[in-house]
Each structure stands twice: as C-alpha cells, then as structure tokens.
C-alpha cells in the first residue's frame with residue numbers, strides 16, 4: 001500500500017464526488033451536467049475555483065457563500081468525502097487493478113441513484129444507461145482478457161438474474177395484486193448491477209438490499225415516521241446491498257457455499 005497512491009486516489013475521489021453533487025442536483029431538473037459553472041443558489045454569484053475545492057472550500061468558508069453568507073448544504077462535502085473514502089477502500093481491498101476502475105464507476109453511479117431516488121422517488125434512465133455502459137465495457141474486457149475478470153458468462157447471467165426476478169415480482173404485484181410495489185427503475189438498476197457484479201456477487205447484493213430495506217421499513221412504520229401504504233423508495237437499499245457486495249460479496253458467497 002503506497003501512501004502517495006492512497007492520497008492521489010482519495011483526491012480523485014473527492015473531485016469526482018464534487019461532480020456527483022452536480023449530477024444529483026441537476027439530473028432531476030433535466031439540466032446539463034456539462035455546461036455552465038456553479039452559482040450560489042441564493043445570490044447567484046458565480047462560484048470560482050476558491051469556492052469549489054472539494055471538502056476544503058466548505059471547511060475554510062464554514063459552509064457559507066463568500067458573498068451573501070447563505071449556508072450551503074452539508075450534503076456537498078459529505079458526498080465528496082464519502083466518494084473519496086470509498087475509492088480509497090477500493091484500492092485497499094483490490095490494489096491498483098483494472099477492477100477498481102469498474103467498481104469506482106459503479107459506486108459513483110450508485111451514489112447519484114441513492115440520493116435522487118431518496119428525494120424524487122425516481123431512477124433516471126440516464127443513470128441506467130451509464131451503468132450499462134460500464135457493464136458492457138467490463139464484458140468486452142472480460143471476453144478479450146484472461147485472469148482479470150471472471151468468465152464473461154458470469155456477467156451475462158448476472159444481467160438476467162438481476163432483472164428477471166424483480167420483473168416477475170413487478171408483473172405479479174401490478175397485475176395480480178393491482179399494486180405497484182417495485183418500480184421499473186429498480187429492475188433496471190439490478191439488471192445493470194448484475195451485469196457488472198456477475199451473478200455470484202449479485203445474490204448477496206439482492207439479499208442485503210431486501211433485508212435492510214425490510215428492516216428499515218418496519219422501523220419507520222413502528223416509529224410512525226411512515227404509514228402502511230406510504231411509498232418508501234427501494235433503490236437506496238438495493239444500492240446499499242450492491243455496495244456491500246462489491247467489498248464483501250465474494251466472502252459472503254464463499255461462506256454460504258461452505259455451509260453445505
């Protein structure tokens with residue numbers, strides 16, 4: 001573990017986290033994520049380089065606009081720091097490897113999906129497409145290289161294993177129970193996650209996502225924060241399951257097989 005590489009990867013993470021904040025804010029409003037610099041939402045002052053250094057600007061300026069002193073959301077530095085830490089953990093777990101590029105891209109997409117689905121109850125198709133692009137890139141690499149990725153079939157099966165079960169549940173609940181329990185976004189999310197993770201890591205991802213989602217839903221209803229029938233976005237829980245599976249899915253899979 002090289003300390004210089006660790007610092008560089010963390011810095012890359014917080015810079016990308018800063019871009020993810022832009023995505024989280026602009027994608028639901030269908031604004032371009034490439035054009036236009038950022039501006040203070042209160043006074044409209046254009047934010048310059050001093051205001052936009054990830055994490056540090058927020059700490060130095062104490063979370064306030066330099067011009068009108070309006071508070072910026074703490075979400076910005078938190079997302080940046082989380083992205084930096086997760087990228088660093090990827091390096092500590094997998095080393096400097098092609099695999100961490102794929103996983104870093106997946107984690108970036110999961111962070112944006114989690115925040116947007118939590119706030120707006122939607123998983124925008126642009127993010128699904130981004131996930132598919134990452135998955136297809138990995139699939140091509142898996143076909144043409146050896147020793148880095150699993151056999152490419154593992155990923156193709158993962159794609160269908162991710163999409164089909166939720167699709168069947170969705171069809172059942174929609175047409176038999178006349179209730180929409182699972183959104184189309186969740187189905188597409190698990191399909192591209194399966195393509196990237198492969199079917200072995202997809203199983204723990206599914207399991208963790210559903211169990212944690214169920215526990216949190218029960219707690220929210222027990223504490224009266226949500227009523228029965230209230231919609232609770234499921235995407236964030238699935239994203240959490242996928243995230244845990246990136247780091248521990250292989251261990252969980254092996255442990256499970258070892259029980260027989």
Ligand SMILES: [Zn+2]
Nearest residue numbers: 040043065068
């Ligand atoms: Zn301002």
